[in-house]
Amino acid sequence: MTQQQNGKKNMIENEQQPTRQVILAGLDQQNENFDYEMTELANLAAANNMTVVGRVVQKLEKPNAATYFGKGKVDELKEALTYYDADMVVTNDELSPSQIRNLEAGTAADIMDRTALILDIFASRAKTKVAKLQVAIAQLKYQLPRLRTSMNIRLDQQTGGGGSFTSRGAGETKLETNRRHIQHQISLLQTELANIEADDETRRAYRAKQSIRNVALVGYTNAGKSTIMNGLVKRFGDNPEKTVFQADMLFATLETSVRKIQLPDKQNFLLSDTVGFVSKLPHGLVAAFRATLAEAADADLLIQVVDYSDPHYQEMMTTTAETLKEIGVGNVPMVTVYNKADKIPEQVYPDRAGDTLILSAIDEASQDLLVEVIKEHIFPDYVTTTLHVPFSDGQVVNELNEQATVHELDYDESGTILKVTLTPIQAARFAQYEMTK
Structure with a gap:
């Protein structure tokens, strides 16, 4: 089964699961992007197999x-939970452990904040x-300060549980034990x-030594990065069948x-499709996925893909810029691609x-x-010579x-004369054959 088929199978299975009715809740603190964030929150909830039945804003x-x-x-x-027969509230902001506990007590419903929602989606798609x-690390870091104090009961006798855990002595709370375990x-x-990152870094170093240029697709989730990659892979890939999963959904990959x-003129480069961004992406996820986004940090060129048909595309670009800055990608040249122009009436493209x-x-x-634009950026030091x-030989x-x-x-009478374009490494290697002017 191909990666595309696997992705489709997982998506169908997800659609067949019963949805949970939820109410979205948010605080409008005079943030000009608030309405957009709430719309995005609804899309995230839908991506997590939830049905939004109501919305409460203060x-x-x-x-x-x-x-x-x-x-x-x-x-x-x-009252809204009762009226809509819902049993969960999804908030637009990350909440503190005490806020979650108090809201659950005050509403008699489960509370999920934006960070937990995104972590849930990532866990289901990984x-x-x-x-x-990466997702497991981010989830555990999120859970660590949110361990329930209701678990804070005294354990008079404890014994080692295997691994590196040993007897802590009488008096330690179960909460402390759980925290230590996490x-x-x-x-x-x-x-x-x-260890895996070290292997990946070795591969990137090898590619750099071979002077293989790397172009990374970055941008908001569902902007069309995978569609661009698949289009180029099918036409110019060394294996046209090796496409990546794409779907009209948040965080498809x-x-x-x-x-x-491999271009027709023999010039070649590596194209990387990176994980998409979203506003208020949890810091734990940004940190955990730093290795995944290392391809962007080491790229010779970034292609920022923007969903031009989305009315909030400018906010999405701001989020992309902030996320790239957070992971330390600030000095890599960038080309901006306004994608999905076919969805905009009368747009010329x-x-x-x-x-x-x-x-x-x-x-x-x-x-x-x-x-054409990629070639202009990544092959400027290529040498055309005779x-x-x-x-x-x-x-x-x-x-x-x-x-x-x-x-x-x-x-x-003595050999072959070729006018060629060479990489810097090739130019040095074949310098002995260069014809003098």
């Missing part, structure tokens, strides 16, 4: 330290070992992840996929203004324009035909 300068909402709004929320490790799990998972793009493109990922002319290769001609861009080919 205007406050700052959250109530004890209950997030004011007391009257908590009562209103409880497929590879790396993604599962900290130990985090440490183990971080060690395992670090969580893993960074790297594919080799493909179109270009400097390093800003308007295109449709499913349009071949758009793909060609994108490749080589004279003696007939005795025929294997060099074969190698140039296979690996370099040969513009012209001719012969004289």
Whole structure:
């Protein structure tokens, strides 16, 4: 079963699960993006197989330290839960442990904040070992300060539970034991992840040594990054069947996929499809996925993909910029691609203004324009020169035909004359054959 088929199967299974009716709740603190955030929260809830049946909003300068909402709004929320026959509230902000406890007590419903919702989605979508490790670490870090004080009962007798756990002595609370256990799990998972990251770093170092350029697709979730990658892989990939999963859904993929793009003129580069961003992305996830996003940090060029058909695309670009800054990607050249132009009536595409493109990922002319701009950025130090290769070194001609861009080919009485475009490494390697002017 292919990756595309697996993804479709998982999506169908998710759709078949019974949905949970929830009410969205948020504080309007005069943030100009509040309505957009609430809309996005609804989309996140839908991505987590939830049905939004109601929405409760309160205007406050700052959250109530004890209950997030004011007391009257908590009562209103409880009434809304009864009216809509819902049993869960999803809040637009991350809540403190005490706010969650107090809201649950005041509404007699389960409370899930935005961070927990995103973590839930990531956990359900993680497929590879790396993604599962990253999500598990983020979840445990989120849970650590939220261990219930109701578990804080005294244990008069304790014994080691295996592994590195030993007898802590009488008097330690179960809460402390659980906290220690989670900290130990985090440490183990971080060690395992670090070993994988070391292998990935070795691979990136090898690619850098081979002078293979890396282009990374970045941007908001569901902006069309995977669609762009699949379009280029099908036309120019060294294995056209090796596409990545794509779907019209938030966080369809969580893993960074790297594919080799071999252009008709023999120039090639690596194209990376990275995990999408979302506003208020939990800091724990940003930290945990730093390794996944390392492809972006090490890229020679970033392609920021923007859903041009979304009325909130400017807010999405702001989120992308903030997230890239948070993971330490600030100095990599970037091309901005306004995608999904085919969904905008009367929009002309493909179109270009400097390093800003308007295109449709499913349009071949758009793909060609994108490749042209990529080549301008990542191959500026390529050298076009004329080589004279003696007939005795025929294997060099074969190698140039296979690996370099040969513009012209001719012969004289002693060898083959080739006008070629070479990478810096190739130029140094074949310098002995360069014809003097």
